[in-house]
Amino acid sequence: AKVMPTAGVVNECRTLFEESLMGLPPADRMVVIPLMKEYDGLTIVNSGIKALSSAHRKKAEALKAAGADWELLIVNAKLEHSCGYGDHSDDTSIVNVFDESGSLVTEEMSWLTETIDFSSIEHDDGMLIALDNEYVCVSNWGACKSRSGVYNSKQTYQSTFLLSYDPEFETELKCLGGCEEVAEVCKKIVVTRDYELLDRLLPVVEAKEKSKFDVKSCQILLQMLMKSRKNTASRVALVSKIIAGLSSSVEPDELLFDTIIEAVEKLGHDKLGDAIEVLLNDVVRRRNKDIGFFLKRMEFALKLNKRVEGGGGGLNYLEAATYDLSRYAPTKLTNSACAAAVSTILSMISTYNETDLMNVVEACLNFFHRGTAYQYLQTMLDRTHLLKQLLATNRFGSLQSSLAEFAADFARRTTSFTRYDVKAKLEGEGKDMFIQAAAFLIEFGTQNDFNRFGKLSIMYLDLFSIFINAVLDTSGQELLRDILNKCLLQYSITDVDTSISSWTVKKPDEPDILPTPSLHVKKVFELYPNVVQTVDKDKRLPLHYAADSSTASFEVVMEVFKAYKHAASIRDPMTGLFPFQLAASNDNVESSFSLLLANPNLVSSGIKVSERKRKRSSSA
Numbered sequence: 001a002k003v004m005p006t007a008g009v010v011n012e013c014r015t016l017f018e019e020s021l022m023g024l025p026p027a028d029r030m031v032v033i034p035l036m037k038e039y040d041g042l043t044i045v046n047s048g049i050k051a052l053s054s055a056h057r058k059k060a061e062a063l064k065a066a067g068a069d070w071e072l073l074i075v076n077a078k079l080e081h082s083c084g085y086g087d088h089s090d091d092t093s094i095v096n097v098f099d100e101s102g103s104l105v106t107e108e109m110s111w112l113t114e115t116i117d118f119s120s121i122e123h124d125d126g127m128l129i130a131l132d133n134e135y136v137c138v139s140n141w142g143a144c145k146s147r148s149g150v151y152n153s154k155q156t157y158q159s160t161f162l163l164s165y166d167p168e169f170e171t172e173l174k175c176l177g178g179c180e181e182v183a184e185v186c187k188k189i190v191v192t193r194d195y196e197l198l199d200r201l202l203p204v205v206e207a208k209e210k211s212k213f214d215v216k217s218c219q220i221l222l223q224m225l226m227k228s229r230k231n232t233a234s235r236v237a238l239v240s241k242i243i244a245g246l247s248s249s250v251e252p253d254e255l256l257f258d259t260i261i262e263a264v265e266k267l268g269h270d271k272l273g274d275a276i277e278v279l280l281n282d283v284v285r286r287r288n289k290d291i292g293f294f295l296k297r298m299e300f301a302l303k304l305n306k307r308v309e310g311g312g313g314g315l316n317y318l319e320a321a322t323y324d325l326s327r328y329a330p331t332k333l334t335n336s337a338c339a340a341a342v343s344t345i346l347s348m349i350s351t352y353n354e355t356d357l358m359n360v361v362e363a364c365l366n367f368f369h370r371g372t373a374y375q376y377l378q379t380m381l382d383r384t385h386l387l388k389q390l391l392a393t394n395r396f397g398s399l400q401s402s403l404a405e406f407a408a409d410f411a412r413r414t415t416s417f418t419r420y421d422v423k424a425k426l427e428g429e430g431k432d433m434f435i436q437a438a439a440f441l442i443e444f445g446t447q448n449d450f451n452r453f454g455k456l457s458i459m460y461l462d463l464f465s466i467f468i469n470a471v472l473d474t475s476g477q478e479l480l481r482d483i484l485n486k487c488l489l490q491y492s493i494t495d496v497d498t499s500i501s502s503w504t505v506k507k508p509d510e511p512d513i514l515p516t517p518s519l520h521v522k523k524v525f526e527l528y529p530n531v532v533q534t535v536d537k538d539k540r541l542p543l544h545y546a547a548d549s550s551t552a553s554f555e556v557v558m559e560v561f562k563a564y565k566h567a568a569s570i571r572d573p574m575t576g577l578f579p580f581q582l583a584a585s586n587d588n589v590e591s592s593f594s595l596l597l598a599n600p601n602l603v604s605s606g607i608k609v610s611e612r613k614r615k616r617s618s619s620a
Helices: 014-022 041-051 054-066 167-177 179-192 195-207 215-226 232-244 254-267 269-280 291-307 314-328 335-349 354-370 377-393 400-416 419-427 431-444 447-457 461-474 477-488 519-527 529-533 542-547 554-563 565-569 579-585 589-598 601-619
Strands: 030-034 071-084 087-099 146-148 153-165
Touching: 014 054, 030 054, 041 054, 041 071, 041 087, 054 071, 054 153, 153 167, 167 179, 167 195, 179 195, 179 215, 195 232, 215 232, 215 254, 232 254, 232 269, 254 269, 254 291, 269 314, 291 314, 291 335, 291 354, 314 354, 335 354, 335 377, 354 377, 354 400, 377 400, 377 419, 377 431, 400 431, 400 447, 419 431, 419 461, 431 447, 431 461, 431 477, 447 461, 447 477, 461 477, 461 519, 477 519, 477 529, 477 542, 519 529, 519 554, 529 542, 529 554, 542 554, 542 565, 542 579, 542 589, 554 565, 554 589, 565 579, 565 589, 579 589
Parallel strands: none
Antiparallel strands: 030 153, 071 087, 071 153, 146 153
């Protein structure tokens, strides 16, 4: 059985300690023994290993004897141990490194700074042959040098350690310094085509998380293997290990994904599928990533499906990516992230067929809908642009459900839109998309959505004027009519949510002229006088909408009536009721009475209709 180089073994016979050191794998052939005391650097320079106490000299000699070909160094190090509220952290740093003769070799051995691990070799996969409590790092550093703080305390330790390593495996040990050191080795492998060095590197990458490949290293190694004359089995084994060896802290870029697809084309998905799944299923890699991360994976899957005969598992990866988007991606998006995501989706639509893209589009639209609570105006306009383009392709159906969700989302978020932001959009490049968003709301929204949007529209006079002019400029009279009918007639300028002061006329040395409740309706009539006589797709007139609203004020109903009095004598095609009856059914008694006075004969007309119905019923 393998004997670990523990503190007890150090004091045992030389053979047992030597066997324990020789049994370590290449990436672990470095051990550190704590002396629990700090030796002054000047003393070490003057006397080298002889500066140590007899007990510590004994440990040094044991290391030298057990690892005859190993290098022995003396290391002065510092530990800052922070502790507070049930949590703690350790920050270690190398102060100086000396060889056994006392020569200062800190600069030559600078790679040790990132390599040495002062955690226990037995319990934490570190390098320390612990002498005291191996579970408590500070117990092997001797006495505390300084202490600060109470609840969030910081303790500082300075101590001397014996370090021994096998120089034959210096390359592997340097790779413990992290991805940058590994990257240097990878460059050397590619330049020299040194497959033996690659064989030495891969076990380190497999064993140590901090020694994984970065994106560039992974990509250049795969490209080298694609051009290699090695047999297929050897290449498959190496490619699989390289793909699986990518660091969890990074995600393949487009070039690396393309290189992986090239490898699948040449070597087969059945041989590389397991390695790709390891890469894509790494939970650490995909945690807290935005939508752009998952869109890259979707595009990889689509490209793989398109380029590799039989799909190469692409559709399975696509399904996994859409699922991961819903599970892992935070729905809070920056404006730039949303714009980039929309651009990527539209680019994918122009490249891949709608059958494969259907799940992508559905997943992304659902994602945007779930994140509505965090979205501001620009994000909503980017969503508008996406929906408009999707409809224009005629490839994804009516999108009825998604458009209804968007209408509700846009209306709900109006309370977060600032006056100046909306104004800037309506007067700038965002005008078309804002009006398109309003059009979607009118076509696919509910009365609650109309109410919310109506309140935003009339809040400020300057905003209202810019808005209705933008509607006419962009979409024309039909949309303005529908906005009037569904969003504006239901509210008055004097409603509590409206900024009365912005509608108030102020003249020097004269009393302020307060707005009439129906001033916003009057302004629409000024721009579009014939709107009161224009029916919508349901054959209803503006007066029908005004009278049929439980929130419309008497002044608004009368403003519409005065503009086209004949409308009071026209039945509502939806209900069969006259406007005075609609107003009465909504408890607007004053409006009902005034409308009836315009044509009292409507009462007798209503009675005659009822009598004819009764006669037909009795004769039957």
